Amino acid sequence: MQMLVAKYNYWIYITLMMIGLYAMIAKNNLVKKIVGMSIFQTAIILFYVSIGAKRGATIPIIEHGHGEGHGAGTHMVHAVDYINPLPHVLMLTAIVVAVATLGVALALAIRVYNRYNTLEEDEILAQIREK
Amino acid sequence: MKIIGLIIAVLTGALLIYGTVDFPGWADPASPASTHLSPHFIEKTMEETSVPNIVTAVLADYRSYDTMFETTVIFSGGVVCFILLRIFRRKEPEDRLYRHVLTGATIRVKEGGKIPPDSDDFERIDTLWTPHDLIIKTVCRLLIPFIQLFGLYVIAHGHHSPGGGFQGGVILGASIMLLAISQDLRTAVQRMREKVDALLSPTGVFIYAGTGALCLLLGLNFMDYSALASVLYVDPVTARSHGILIVEIGVGVAVMATIIWIYNNLSSAGKYDEGL
Amino acid sequence: MSEQYPALLVVVPLLSALVICVAGWVNKRLCFPIAVAALGVAAYSCIGLLLRVLDEGVIVYKLGGWDPPMGIAYYVDHLNGLVLSVVSVVALLNLIASKKSIDQEFPDKIGPFYTLYVLMVTGLLGIVVTGDAFNLYVLLEIAALTGYGLLAMGEDRAPLAALNYLYMGTIGACFYLLGVGYLYIVTGSLNMVDIAKILPSLYQSKAVLGAFIILMVGVWLKMAFFPLHAWLPNAYTYAPSAASSLIAPLVTKVMIYVMIRFILTVFTPEFAFNILAVSDSIVWLAVIAIVMGAILALAERNLKKMLTYIVIAEVGYMVGGAWLGNRAGMTGAILHIVNDALMTLCVFLVAGNIVYKLKGYAFDDLKGLYRKMPFTMTAFTVGVLSMIGVPPTCGFFSKWYLILGAIRAEHWFFMGALLFSSLVNAVLFFRIIEIAFFEPFTDHHAHGHDHQPEPIDEAPLSMVVPLWIVAAALVIVGIYTSDIVTKIIQFAIPEGIL
Incomplete structure (x- = not known):
């Protein structure tokens, strides 16, 4: 039980992801699908960032370090004092990817709307079938 | 479709939760993620790159190659929005609308009519109902310089505090977007022309990739900033720090221009009229 | 150097790509030469790299000069080297062949189109060469985003098809990212070789199992493996010809490379084939993929759409071959990456030439085409023979290895599916050849001259010559298959697979 409670954060993010995934598959409106996509990607970002957490540690910016004298002897830095920087770096990348994907998705949705005058998938398919 | 979606989501969720059973506990200092690579980054970054902000150092030096492609991703997003939406040969509408700025009166010029002279008194608008509000305009006009100053600070101070090229670039881009929202897109595009966006966006990525290629030309591996030491007349470790600053500037330029470019294309569906 | x-x-x-983007605003005629030069240099480096790998073995390149698990490193071995060479050469040939159709289809957006084209090739080459699991994700997204843009530039229904592709592609990429995240949580590393070193002690971990499944599903979504293929046919059919003949040969093959890379390097064959008892069911899925692809292709009356279903069937070949779990099957899968890239390029270039001249690709448009476009259709015949698997062409040899693998694994249904799909391909293509060869061309302007032979109206030389090079390559690769297998592919497969 103790072990399971320690991972509730991951479960919250997985639930969020699945809400996004459900919206992407089941929603009829193309923009709602895009919203679902954003939820999915954001949940993954939260998931990764939570990997970086470390009990009793602070943000990964070294204190009193101002670039002058970068010798090892100036003062010791201990890994336990700072949280893991790597997931933050990765997620900065993933955020940018999510933004670019969102932009492209909206551009495509605009093109689809200009063509069919609707964003409801079933109406678009009906229009295609009519021809 | 709803039932299929539900089944897929539940199955995937169940698989993912099943996988978490063997995870180390949340925020466990002894977890593999915290003990394998990150101690090296935390303990050696100052020594190897002389950058106190470890995230910046890992982002723009240890994993600089990722970050270069991240900048490329946003650049290609901008190009895709442009190629999909931009309409070049759009025929001018028959009636043009102008607003007299001082009185707020709108005039309609029929085709062949005399267009008001290019002055501050009249501004071109695209629909009869174009919102204009003195308070919003003035407040935004006051705010925008400070937002831009803050953006520059965030780019320049990425070595010592949270920040860097992406954050600063987005803030700079947001300042122009605020102008577009508070006035209209025409005003924003006059301040920052489409060609400027389209040139700055690849230029920013070019600064980044070009810095890497310069290292390659100076005889070391791609992105090995210590090669810059011979150009900048500093020791290799400081050269890494400077190299990070250069690429952060490149990132800032690219992100700012691309965000504005994407916004302009999306908000006006490629027509570059008043937008939204 | x-x-x-x-x-x-x-x-x-x-x-x-960045220079092209700027050049597009200055002078549109500059874009094409820059793109050709860039891809030429890339192809030259890829082939040079392959030759170096043949001499020296695995090449490690440290980006930024940082040692591997800290920084990002490239590991180039025989498998990468081969796939890199194929990707770069296919992209270069297609670029040269597509110039005219790009000029014709989007006169005012040439600059951004070439930018996206070259960026996409960058992304694909990066995916193949990288040795870092997260770096692969970023490059995957570059290839995907540019791909959505290129595909959506086509006719009428293209934006909707591209939007559907975007949803599926994003789910696939997110699954991949999640899989990498799971691996990162339990190993603490992102470097593929480093992960492989840590994993053996974790083979029983549920997290690794979850990572493996979610990662594979993500990659399958991207490669359009059978039940997850729904986005592919429309996206490729309505795309502009330059884009579809770039994306159809390369994207699915590169994703199969990623799958094989994860089986061989990251999870190791030991885990994938022995500890997980899933290979049999995946081969069964591949059987269904091949059969369904073939049947759906039979139902089409439209050349380009029919080809897209064949692409789906071919994905089944390679996934099945890789999961047979023996040396012959894996050899067949890797060889088929090479062959299928060339074959698909050949037939899609033919479709591009036909669209360029006729503005249509339904079967009815193809009547009398052998007389109208003899050079294009000769190359088409070679491509078709290779797709069916007729001996001197390369298609025969990869199918041969796949069948050998199926026999060794005693998986008779997979062998049956391969033979069935060859048969269906034969029926499909002979139907087209029959229409194009025997039925007279019906031109509405030429009612009075029914008995006169059709004038030759061939596509321009810049489209036909690359097509012929590809067709010749199909035969040459076929003849030198044994060299490719003994000198390259043999070393790409680890000793553990018998």
């Missing part, structure tokens, strides 16, 4: 090939093959196209 040769030690810098791994960097050059990605950096030169990337920098050129």
Whole structure:
């Protein structure tokens, strides 16, 4: 039980992801699908960032370090004092990817709307079938 | 479709939760993620790159190659929005609308009519109902310089505090977007022309990739900033720090221009009229 | 300079893409030569790299000069080297062949189109060359985003098809990212070789199992493996010909490379084939993929759409071959990456030429085409023979290895599916050849001259010559298959697989 409670954060993010995934598959409106996509990607970002957490540690910016004298002897830095920087770096990348994907998705949705005058998938398919 | 979606989501969720059973506990200092690579980054970054902000150092030096492609991703997003939406040969509408700025009166010029002279008194608008509000305009006009100053600070101070090229670039881009929202897109595009966006966006990525290629030309591996030491007349470790600053500037330029470019294309569906 | 090939093959196209984007605003005629030069340098570096790998074995290139698990590193071995060469050569040939159709289809957006084209090739080359699991995700997204843009530039229904592709592609990429995240949580590393070193002690971990499944599903979504293929046919059919003949040969093959890379390097064959008892069911899925692809292709009356279903069937070949779990099957899968890229390029280039001249690709448009476009259709015949698997062409040899693998694994249904799909391909293509060869061309303007032979109206030389090079390559690769297998592919497969 103790072990399971320690991972509730991951479960919250997985639930969020699945809400996004459900919206992407089941929603009829193309923009709602895009919203679902954003939820999915954001949940993954939260998931990764939570990997970086470390009990009793602070943000990964070294204190009193101002670039002058970068010798090892100036003062010791201990890994336990700072949280893991790597997931933050990765997620900065993933955020940018999510933004670019969102932009492209909206551009495509605009093109689809200009063509069919609707964003409801079933109406678009009906229009295609009519021809 | 709803039932299929539900089944897929539940199955995937169940698989993912099943996988978490063997995870180390949340925020466990002894977890593999915290003990394998990150101690090296935390303990050696100052020594190897002389950058106190470890995230910046890992982002723009240890994993600089990722970050270069991240900048490329946003650049290609901008190009895709442009190629999909931009309409070049759009025929001018028959009636043009102008607003007299001082009185707020709108005039309609029929085709062949005399267009008001290019002055501050009249501004071109695209629909009869174009919102204009003195308070919003003035407040935004006051705010925008400070937002831009803050953006520059965030780019320049990425070595010592949270920040860097992406954050600063987005803030700079947001300042122009605020102008577009508070006035209209025409005003924003006059301040920052489409060609400027389209040139700055690849230029920013070019600064980044070009810095890497310069290292390659100076005889070391791609992105090995210590090669810059011979150009900048500093020791290799400081050269890494400077190299990070250069690429952060490149990132800032690219992100700012691309965000504005994407916004302009999306908000006006490629027509570059008043937008939204 | 040769030690810098791994960097050059990605950096030169990337920098050129940026230059092309700027050049597009200055002078549109500059874009094409820059793109050709960039991909030429990339192809040269890729082939040079392959030759170096043949001499020296695995090449490690440290980006930024950081040692592997800290920084990002490239590991180029026989498998990468081969796939890199194929990707760069196919992209270059297609670029040269597509110039005219790009000029014709989007006269005012040439600059951004070439930018996206070169960026996409950069992304694909990067995916193949990288040795870092997260770096692969970023490059995957570059290839995907540019791909959505290129595909959506086509006719009428293209934006909707591209939007559907975007949803599926994003789910696939997110699953991949999640899989990498799971691996990262339990191993703490992102470097593929490093992960592989840590994993053996974790083979029983549920997290690794979850990572494996979610990662594979993500990659399958991207490669359009059978039940997850729904986005592919429309996206490729309505795309502009330059884009579909770039994306159809390369994207699915590169994703199969990623799958094989994860089986061989990251999870190791030991885990994938022995500890997980899933290979049999995946081969069964591949059987269904092949059969369904073939049947759906039979139902089409439209050349380009029919080809897209064949692409789906071919994905089944390679997934099945890779999961047979023996040396012959894996050899067949890797060889088929090469062959299928060339075959698909050949037939899609033919479709591009036909669209360029006729503005249509339904079967009815093809009547009398052998007389109208004899050079294009000769190349088409070679491509078709290779797709069916007739001996001197390369298609025969990869199918041969796949069947050998199926026999060794005693998986008779997979063998049956391969033979069935060859048969269906034969029926499909002979139907087209029959229409194009025997039925007279019906031109509405020529009612009075029914008995006169059709004048030759061939596509321009710049489209036909690359097509012929590809067709010749199909035969040449076929003849030199044994060399490719003994000198390259043999070393790409680890000793553990018998």
